[in-house]
Amino acid sequence: MPVLVMKFGGTSVATLDRIRRAAKRVGVEVAKGYDVIVIVSAMSGKTNELVGWVGETSPLYDAREYDAVVSSGENVTAGLMALTLQEMDVPARSWQGWQVPVKTTSAHSAARIEEIPPENIMSKFAEGMRVAIVAGFQGVSPEGRITTLGRGGSDTTAVAFAAAFEAERCDIYTDVDGVYTTDPRVSAKARKLDKIAFEEMLELASLGAKVLQTRSVELAMRYKVKLRVLSSFEEQSDDAGTLVCAEEEIMESNVVAGVAFSRDEAKMTLVSVADRPGIAANIFTALSEGGVNVDMIVQNISEEGRTDMTWSCPTDQVVRAQKAVADAKSDGIINYHEIIADTDVAKISVVGIGMRSHTGVAAKMFQVLSAEGINIKVITTSEIKISVLIDRKYMELAVQALHDAFELEKAA
């Protein structure tokens, strides 16, 4: 029988009633003839409680013990989901990560799945079991210790299972009903997309649209897993939600798929840096070694052998960045007059596969912002994305103006 993977996030299994509702959705797919692998998160709030206890016990905790503690919430949901399905007369059983086993690296709290041997679960399907419920977010290291995949890791668990079991599709049930052209709370004209390409979803996911964990999209793209995002709180038709799929499967699409934004970006500038070969390398090596994730970079035109170097990074890494460059200065590696941090900025991005073949998207974006009187501080582009840093107070205005200008409220 074909295999379907269904993943239910924390809000979708937050209470026994919601677990029952999710189980009913699983029952519908079983009735259609699928053998189903269900990936569950912890009941919402549970993982945060456990993380809180660990932090209170040991601020600089041993990540192996952290993993042993915080993985327990998923085990509870998996067992309860199995019992709920059994009550509905659906043959089901739960599996913890080590039982499958979900083999991961030893990078505790941020482990990567290396292999999921399908034999154990497939042999149970062959015996008549119809649903395998697997605790998401967790695995087992080569040393036999419990690992976790990082927050949101259950999405990655789901996609990895879909790949390992060659599932027909991986349905991610969550508290939103799909992927939108932008956040509906910012633009009332935001439209749910029926389909979106992996590459676009990847840009949107990493740009702050919190629907899917970035790694799960990367994995889906690599293994060509059809990924569907849909709401566990609405009655579902077969084409509900948003399908994340290969570019080729999308017949018609807008040049721009969506407008993303992030408030968690800061702009930092090193003023009056000696402009000589290798200086950029020195600065960004120091930042990298200091654990700073630099996103955008701009270097001003040099004047009298000195220049300004500007970059953006997550707001919560500003202190770390200041320390990294100050240390590099006192070590004589770099030289500058001043460091300026501006946390009052936002990043706006337009994303779309269509940019590859359509020119003029960047020009149009800049015109729209200019017409609204919004000054652009930094620009970066990739093949399918243009991002700008602007004053945070203009963020909503910029999103709405761009959404209108690219006519995202209309389907292709």
Added chain:
Amino acid sequence: MPVLVMKFGGTSVATLDRIRRAAKRVGVEVAKGYDVIVIVSAMSGKTNELVGWVGETSPLYDAREYDAVVSSGENVTAGLMALTLQEMDVPARSWQGWQVPVKTTSAHSAARIEEIPPENIMSKFAEGMRVAIVAGFQGVSPEGRITTLGRGGSDTTAVAFAAAFEAERCDIYTDVDGVYTTDPRVSAKARKLDKIAFEEMLELASLGAKVLQTRSVELAMRYKVKLRVLSSFEEQSDDAGTLVCAEEEIMESNVVAGVAFSRDEAKMTLVSVADRPGIAANIFTALSEGGVNVDMIVQNISEEGRTDMTWSCPTDQVVRAQKAVADAKSDGIINYHEIIADTDVAKISVVGIGMRSHTGVAAKMFQVLSAEGINIKVITTSEIKISVLIDRKYMELAVQALHDAFELEKAA
């Protein structure tokens, strides 16, 4: 280095503060030079919450899923205890049942430990780890599924580890400071025992003194594990609590060690049973097959070929017992006029190794009760115990009178 097993019950690890207090006790033993195996229960209330969810989800639950769910509380405590010890610079790590592995039978929810290979933990001790924290109450079946040992099973886990690792002692930290001659809430003269023999503890444990799980005492007796019961809420000296040990290690002891009682006992009588060979076997086979745990049995003198058969069983099994004998009657296996259930009774027992060599304990017990005007309904005796069933309203009076008569307030 010598190995010590320390077990902390749910109230002793109910909060992060209490886990810290328990960890400090562990640190004291490590400083003395012990390699310590710590067995932890779930934070108090957690297991009940999980059991409640399972019952609400599925009244006739799959015991395998029940075990997968309810075992998760211990995993949380084990990880938090490891982190707490690490914060105190004590090299420690947590182990879940399957990681040790604690090999059990497949009797889910009531599994028995079959083997605990010490190699994994011993090799870590050899590397310098000083404390292995093991999640109590759980193990793994030959099929690789999680099992639990039944409520209170962490005591059994602790004793089994003490046996497998040839520990010097197994310290059970709980919310009382030892084993008493009787319940201090019933007799103000109750005295804490410094030592008690395994056999006596076994009778007291199964008679309703809820300090230790019966199976843990059986196991300790079989493997000659020195078991100490002590409070986690008091400063401890080396001879704190009560040592449960072999008879030979107790130099002086009272003839009677303690007075136990149970309110959860019911008296049932089958009136006018045909008195022919095999009839007792038929009755008690029917009760046994009906899942009734019969404790005491009395058969009246036969008159005109008919007799009354009386037994005691736990109060919550009365309905089951009534159904079992009624079914046996309608199947023609037994014949009786009437069945009477009296749930208004209590069982009082005096227990002591010394009874083996001292006669007259039973006679004295009966005299004491008679002098108080308390009628005895049923009597049973074993080598080291005499139990009687009396009207429940006399329970406290009987306990106090017997405690006085046998001078249990005085040490031997």
